[in-house]
Amino acid sequence: MNKKEDMISLKGRIQFVQKKLDYFSSLHEMTFADRIMQDNMETYMSDLQAEQRAIDNRHPLQDFMELR
Numbered sequence: 001m002n003k004k005e006d007m008i009s010l011k012g013r014i015q016f017v018q019k020k021l022d023y024f025s026s027l028h029e030m031t032f033a034d035r036i037m038q039d040n041m042e043t044y045m046s047d048l049q050a051e052q053r054a055i056d057n058r059h060p061l062q063d064f065m066e067l068r
Contacts, residue, residue, distance in 0.1 A: 012050055017045045 008016070024030065024038040 010048065010055070014045070014048050014052065017041050017048060021045060 019043050021038065024034060024041070027034060030038070
């Protein structure tokens with residue numbers, strides 16, 4: 001992952017997508033475009049959560065073991 005300061009962190013991206021999903025779920029009448037955006041955001045959220053799980057499940061010594 002890019003370590004530049006101008007890049008948004010993974011947790012920041014998850015929060016952003018969650019806010020958008022909360023907005024779509026609060027709509028009483030969704031347009032076709034809203035449904036497409038919601039489906040895309042749900043898919044993107046799933047991808048981000050999978051990436052976060054992979055980071056969380058990473059063994060602390062894995063970097064050391066890879067350098068051997």
